[in-house]
């Protein structure tokens with residue numbers, strides 16, 4: 029252990045890391061766990077604590093209902109405009125609303141209704157299963173002739189473009205929407221955003237990307253690729269806090285053509301006229317439905333500000349270096365113990381987490397959390413996900429996590445845990 033070459037490497041990489049100072053902008057409990065689950069719930073930015081005090085004590089406590097005219101009303105657009113900068117969209121193309129699931133439903137159904145001559149939504153089985161449930165609900169709501177078709181990944185890790193192209197070609201003229209997760213939740217496979225969008229367009233389909241696992245972890249350029257629709261989550265790499273509202277993107281040219289399937293007063297043209305007939309607001313605001321959750325909405329901003337300050341190119345470069353380091357550690361130290369890499373080896377096809385398969389994955393995950401103070405997460409049937417958040421993850425943490433995994437195996441620490449997953453994993 030004295031001359032562990034990986035420990036030295038980790039130390040050097042941390043010392044040379046120009047994003048290292050950002051870690052001090054987050055709550056990191058001294059002696060607390062090594063947190064490798066920022067891909068599921070990002071750490072708490074210090075700025076969010078200050079903001080929470082201000083919004084509760086002053087804005088709510090003192091300003092009361094006047095708060096609506098002092099910034100709350102336009103908060104969905106204002107925070108949306110900031111998030112737009114993380115995804116290559118214009119400020120008026122992104123708005124914060126609802127949850128990712130609800131936004132996905134709204135956009136998918138709006139697209140199906142706008143394109144009645146095309147019965148299909150196409151997706152793939154690497155997509156977050158809940159997205160598939162939502163897309164199926166949207167097709168059912170659009171009419172009995174509408175269908176969701178799910179393309180199968182050949183290996184459960186990647187989806188070759190040729191497979192995608194073939195599925196689109198088979199349904200030529202019939203696909204209203206190709207709806208995919210840009211970075212897939214289990215393996216972290218990343219679709220080529222521009223190339224796949226171009227394939228969809230060649231088949232006359234609109235493109236909808238769920239960027240939940242990409243936003244804040246890598247640069248995205250939705251506008252340049254001509255993407256029509258997108259949704260995404262604010263509690264992962266954006267560090268917006270548990271249950272933070274999500275965002276939706278509609279390319280400007282389509283905004284006036286699409287109708288919100290859950291029309292509500294907040295998305296109406298004149299909410300305080302209380303007309304019995306609904307008329308939509310101009311632009312993206314029509315995709316709001318009910319009153320926005322101001323307290324959690326306002327807490328999204330501090331994390332986004334840190335990401336903008338750090339710069340997505342630097343974030344992506346560090347993320348690639350860190351996941352590469354993790355894979356190298358895993359090849360050397362974990363593969364001999366039965367762990368199998370379940371993420372792409374090619375950096376350009378890999379998001380910001382690394383999935384490792386092991387038949388005892390669930391019990392290993394519990395031993396890491398309960399015995400060794402390492403927090404990764406687990407995805408059925410046997411995947412441990414180790415998430416890297418360049419704003420606060422250190423190389424030393426990655427090295428320590430891999431040593432902990434070795435310890436769990438060598439001392440068989442996992443054997444004292446139940447093999448049956450329960451609760452939030």
Ligand SMILES: *Cc1c(COP(=O)(O)O)cnc(C)c1O
Pocket residue numbers: 127128129130156158159209213238240241261274
């Ligand atoms: C995290 C995530 C969601 C979350 O949806 P909620 O509505 O917030 O529960 C949806 N889709 C994908 C692809 C995700 O990664």
